[in-house]
Amino acid sequence: MKMLEVSVVTPDGPVFEGTANMVSAKAKSGELGVMPGHVPLVAPLTINAIRVHEGSKTHYVAVSGGFIEIRPEKVTVLAQAAELASDIEVDRARAAKERAEQRLASNQSDLDRKRAELALKRATNRLEIASRK
Numbered sequence: 566m567k568m569l570e571v572s573v574v575t576p577d578g579p580v581f582e583g584t585a586n587m588v589s590a591k592a593k594s595g596e597l598g599v600m601p602g603h604v605p606l607v608a609p610l611t612i613n614a615i616r617v618h619e620g621s622k623t624h625y626v627a628v629s630g631g632f633i634e635i636r637p638e639k640v641t642v643l644a645q646a647a648e649l650a651s652d653i654e655v656d657r658a659r660a661a662k663e664r665a666e667q668r669l670a671s672n673q674s675d676l677d678r679k680r681a682e683l684a685l686k687r688a689t690n691r692l693e694i695a696s697r698k
């Protein structure tokens with residue numbers, strides 16, 4: 566059976582390297598289900614999970630935005646931050662979520678609000694993915 570090569574890469578190095586029958590990702594334009602032979606595409610991602618389906622196994626990777634590059638035999642995800650579900654520190658994500666919620670509850674500039682909203686999304690995403698490992 567044809568397989569996809571999959572790499573998830575951050576500025577700190579690779580987070581996941583493997584093969585898959587299918588990769589699911591949430592691009593800004595909507596859900597992508599990628600199988601071998603997919604048309605080439607580059608798309609910006611939302612703060613979400615990348616699901617790498619390898620036989621009966623599914624690897625969950627939290628990605629904080631970035632881009633997915635699809636080629637017929639390879640999927641590359643480039644993100645500022647990404648973690649495998651098993652590497653997510655739950656206490657840290659809970660603390661980040663609380664900090665962001667407190668910031669959002671306080672009076673602040675639009676810019677700080679935007680930053681806090683993104684921090685909240687990253688933390689919520691990490692908590693959800695950590696609960697699936």
Ligand code: ATP
Nearest residue numbers: 629646647648652653654655657658661684687691
């Ligand atoms: P924090 O406020 O806890 O730093 P953050 O959302 O601002 O959270 P990022 O800037 O997205 O953090 O990530 C900075 C680095 O820390 C990245 O390498 C990221 O993978 C890692 N990281 C952040 N939160 C966690 C977590 N809960 N578990 C594991 N690694 C994390």
